[in-house]
Amino acid sequence: MKNKFLLILTVLFSVLFVACKQEESQPNIVVILCDDLGYGDLSTFGHPIIETPNLDQMAEEGMKFTNCYSAAPVCSPSRAGLLTGRSPNKAGIYDFIPSPKRSEDCRDLVHLQAKEQTIPAMLKTAGYATCLSGKWHCSSRFNSDAQPTPGYFGFDHWFATHNNAAPSHENPMNFIRNGEKVGELNGFSCQIVANEAIQWLTNKKDDKPFYLQVCFHEPHEPVASPKDLVDKYMPQVENENQAQYFANVTNMDKAVGQLMQFLKEKHGENTLVFFSSDNGPETLNRYYRASRSYGSPGELKGMKLWTNEAGFHVPGILYWLGKSTFHGTSDAIVSSLDLLPTFAELSGAELPNRKLDGESITSLIKTGEKKRVKPLIWAFYDAINEHRVAMRVDDWKIMCRLKVDTAYLGHVHNLCEGNESLVKNAEMVDFELFDMKNDRGETKNVAQQFPEVFGKMKVQFESEYAGLLKESHIWKRELK
Template sequence: MKHVCLGLLFFTACLHSLCAALPNFVLLFADDLGFGDLGCFGHPVSLTPNLDRLAAGGLRFTDFYSTSPVCSPSRASLLTGRYQTRSGIYPGVLYPGSIGGLPLNETTIAEVLKPMGYATAAIGKWHLGFGAKGKFLPTKQGFDHYLGIPYSHDMGPCWNLTCFPPDVKCFGLCDAGTVLVPLMHNEIIKQQPANFLELEKAYSDFATDFISTSAQKKQPFFLYYPSHHTHYPQYAGVDAAGKSLRGPYGDALLEFDNTIGNLMKTLEKTGVINNTLVFFTSDNGPELMRMSRGGSAGLLKCGKGTTYEGGMREPAIAYWPGTIRPGVTHEMASTLDILPTFANLAGAKLPQVTLDGVDMTSLLVNRGKSERNTMMFYPTDPNEMYGLFALRMGKYKAHFYTRGATHSGTTPDKDCPVFAVLKAHDPPLLFDLETDPSENYPLPLIGRPDLKAVLEKIQKVKAQLEATMVFGESQVDKGTDPSLAPCCNPECQQKPKCCQC
């Protein structure tokens, strides 16, 4: 009823030419940023003054989750409010020549908001497919404007390491058939190879211009900024390089923070700051195999690629002056919940599909209880035979399977690297995440009928959730076709050397 009433309220407002009263949304999505990487989440030397200000003036989440410990699936869930298993963005991630992508019949946040008159724009890392003739680009998924790299910035020749210090030289045939990383404007390649030292300024200018234009038109807007920072290999322009105490990782994080500062200044300058919800989080945990250049999960266990807390629990901040009171919440929430929340606040209709997200409005505005009491943990390669690897219900988390990952190598914890092979647990490992967020101490079940009752309830919830999960056709398993990789000189057969604009 509340959703209907809010929709009628905004509809009436629009009839009186007050559509500008609709809230604006700025969604900031970091890349491979861990729970312990921000100053406001406890890192001792991270230089993130703008994010720290958002945290001080907004609501900071301690129990916020992505849906996958790797990039493409987590982005699909964020934009659709549905687990990646439903949309088919699994196993692993999409590549420049991937045949598949986020299915066009999936409804994104942008497509939910556009019928309400929203201007929509995306900048940065898309990573939900390029496809034949760019069929999966953001402009095909509800975004009016796009400036960015359509996949991960390390997916160039030699994993793009030649673009960044230390200069890793290529040997053999590792460059063969791999196009240089392109910068795209809408559906056109603007630059190839992308100039990474000037990339963040281009994003900042594009985003601030979009905000200013929308504000001038008194048109509500949705800006989605999935940053390349702080994914390895890190880079930073002249305003951030060498300016932090954390080396390349800290410099990249600082540059990302600087752009956020520019966006906030633009919101203030245009007078729309008090009518704008700014939401920040990350796609998955840190790539610990990169050591000091891979980020930090803080006190959480393991990182990217795993279903331990370090792989999927993320820093998150919601900022809306005058609407969201400053503070900290320990309520459970997820990237899945962003679509239904934005839809409710804008009075927009929800997609007529199974949604896994819940509305966070009461949590954000009234500091109420979260409607989310469970969180499912799928591995990077989910399938119906194994089902969930873990499930959190309330403060308890049960692991049915555990496995390490290459991304989480190099740590002293023997459970994190790829050598920690798949292991089934019967009974499941049970943790109390309030007293043991590091998942170090499985709770003993012998002589604890109360915990056995908890586990039985978790098993029942797991069975109910899995019974409703319909796996979509895998888009990643459709394979790759090198000819699909975006190149501004597609006739060239000596890639990547002649694939330049």
């Protein structure tokens, strides 16, 4: 009888041990990032026409974040912030990175520097295999020995373009795979990118957990979409260009569905998927190639390149295959900056030895509860709107203009020796305060209505911005 009891205990403890080990096992991690997708562009986030059934299903079965933020209101700094968990200003990436044409403000030098520590590099130390498929846009000299490639930052396999798919999403010809030109590819970019990710996973022979970063070009210009999807939307839209945009988002959703189906079938036991956008929607006809930019900010103010909400308030969806998480819609404040510390906690990887601006949202994922400690601050000196600096804390957002002597600071693309003192000596003025819980559209400045809140926020804002300026990277051209 005693032996039988001991046997039962042994079996019970064995079962519990295995269960605990499974619970502690490292998850596969997938980040899906769109390009210029607006907060209001998905059906699940309120678009009245665009159909996105796969993302709708992800949001329904997982977590939908209604207060999700990108690290910047434009692509390159947003991507750098996601990869490093720090404000992109600290990495010296202030605006989108153009081609390497020499300029007075050293913009041609800008790139993600070798000293930066990234998600894939961190996860590799914890035993992960890593892959990037899609847009990179974190260097001015792409696929060159002059600047680090994606492989340097921890990606075992990378299949990427410098910036946009060219000449358009259809039959792109500018992809590079692990340093080698691929040539023209048939099909649409989102399916090509998803197929590469699936192929990498299929060819992966080891049992390592994986980190997969899928960066779609859609729906960034130049927009090109399948004819059948365009024809489907034509009866519901103003013109063919709008139908092209709507079809572009739906085509991206189809690629997400393709990838998710594969993950469910092959890696459905423990794979965390996070979906978002690098910034808000492009403004229609802002430049000559933006004739199909019919993206929607939803209820938010502004567009891409704005420090008002629509610039960096983006759709966010998290779905953890095979695991029980908080289910439903969350209004907790989350940021792409939070991904690195979250993935460190979930994987057991050691955090980089530097101050991070993001914070782990593991408790939010598991319980639906999380009190944010760190404020979110953005300093985008090339903003279309006049308030170049903004900060979000709890239900409040504060913004300001920057003034130099008697004039407001002009548009600045990059911080360098030539303009460092100008930017750092600019005074924070014309503060505005918004109640984001009751006024997501930023229609009313409530600084006078809530003087105590405003006073406290202003002091914190000035302190946080001073700290950000102190750590911002200044580019210097070496004399030869």
